[in-house]
Amino acid sequence: MGFNCGIVGLPNVGKSTIFNALTKAGAESANYPFCTIDPNRGIVPVPDERMDFLVEKIKPQSTVATTIEFIDIAGLVKGASQGEGLGNKFLTHIRQVDAVAHVVRCFDDPNVVHVEGGVDPVRDIEIINTELLLSDMELIERAVDRNKKAAKGGDKETKRKAEALEALLAEVQKGRMIRSVEGFEELTESLKEYPLITSKPVMYVANVDEAVLAEDNDHVKKVREIAAKENAVVVKICGSIESEIAELDEEEAKEFLASMGLDRSGLQSMIAQGYKLLDLLTFFTAGEKEVRAWTVTGGTTAQKAAGKIHSDIERGFIRAEVTSYSDFETAGSMAKAKELGKMRLEGKEYIVQDGDIIYFRFNV
Template sequence: MEAGIVGLPNVGKSTLFNALTASKAAQSENYPFCTIEPNEGIVSVPDARLTRITHFITPQKTIPAILKLVDIAGIVKGASEGEGLGNKFLSHIRQVDAIVQVVRCFEDPDVIHVAGTVDPIADMDTIETELMLADIQTLENALSKAERTARSGDKEAKLRVAVIQKCNEHLSKDEPLRTLELNSLEQSAVSSYGLMSAKPVLYVANVSENDLEGKDPLVQKVRDQAAKVGATVVCVCAKLESELAELEEPDRSEMLAEVGLAEPALHQIARATYDTLGLESYFTAGEKEVRAWTIPKGATAPQGAGVIHSDFERGFIRCEVYTLEDLETYKTEKEIRQAGKLRVEGKSYIMQDGDICHFLFNV
């Protein structure tokens, strides 16, 4: 699973990506198309539960969950028609699982806005419109082929035609496909098209150093707009975060204290992106390592075991589970077991965020 960081040129997108991944993606210098190929990076997902676990189980190493981010070059109005190498950039968005849109909510005369004025709602609408227009083109191209196949009596093609028409009708109302309810069969029928306005979105409001809490009216407009599509908003000052990312401890903690932050805002973005992707974590804990494992929400115990190794899923027998709260109450796994708090779960068990597990398998 991966998320694509998108935005209009000069909104702080690559600055944010660099800070998140501690990489050196090309900076814009007021040039809209600085990043033609997407940059990719791996980001750890900060999770205080790991530290709480290691207070009772001391491992040789601690491994957090990770997620993959792709920095996609700035999109401009007309991208769906090829403006500004738009088709190439849009194809990169088609391949990710979720969208992280950076929205500029700060004024700076030294950083030219591509539209000449800072208007986050206009920026959000521009990108949403381009994604919807690209989806319309994709669906129109797919419809004729699906209709030809459907005339032969193919049931799957008939369903595909119906879903394409349903999607087109929704898009014709200027509504992104993420606000259209489709059942699992309908989703499967159009899943191969990589419809971009159907992807979940997280909005990152890039604020000034004087507005770290996002109290500016521009940020509230972003929150109001995001609420209409059920999206989350995280406030971040990309400039400040890039400076923090270059510091070592304890200098980073000292700077955070000076600006009144409990943690880098990048941590919030990583966790919010993880959630937007529909992911959660369970843990394995022992003397060798304490580790967070990434699973989709709703995964069964065998599917959860499968992220460790395919043999674990194939030969799954049962899962032994306890909670972090159990560990903090009883201090050791032995005491948890003796207290009868160690649960034994089978193949139908739905993994819960924060489960601490042992898997038993046989192949």
């Protein structure tokens, strides 16, 4: 699997509509709050034109795409961190995801009620972010107390953790999302056991109507301003259009997008941004039996990538036979790429690049 992404937001901002369109999972979607209580989950194959080309040329017996799991988490409300609207349960679900897609309503429609009475993305974002900050603050305060006591024993690592937690607490108390704190990666490096929500990568999903896809309205501009301050990104998506695309086959979807002046769907935009946020890349294994896509983080060595396939391959790693996708595309076949000298032999410390096609040699 590539990664999992929790979809959050206030009730009635279009979370479940977008989730349904992205995953075709048929989650219940209705015009009242708390429609979603237990999170709905949908696993989506990651669309990749490189994989399509490999399959077309190699004609394998089977294909396996890498996947992303979307998790539709129930609408949060003011007071969620104190348990309002089943809030603590919802916050626990958010702690378990790799990245957060925060859906913000950026369209006006009198037929769709807004839980806060009207469309105001700045207010909506502040409500959610305040609850996430309060939840993190409570978690950090408890951790600081525990580590302070443990640090009295003189253990250096515990002392370092206590100092890092206190530094984060000071920032959170000022109302700063952890991901917007300079050098937060270093601060949180030793705190992996604490699932801090506001340190997670975030994409704001501006749910717009069709007219706004081409040009931002004032609502979307405000969302972009907030994201810029927070180390977050913005994806524009029209829930109703995504719902239409979900009903089409691949060719029809391409034609539909082209007719709208779009080069990719909202799902593709969300996946692309998710990969960037999490520093992920795709490599391929390709042969007559199977063409398969694999997801690893940037900086992964060939030996570690081999372990993604099987621990035996990692343990008995000899070498990696690597062809870049662009070289394969030019050559048109693995045999031709090899003949042109485009297949390289790489050792265990080789850093895997996005689009690499790799055959692992191993012995156990």
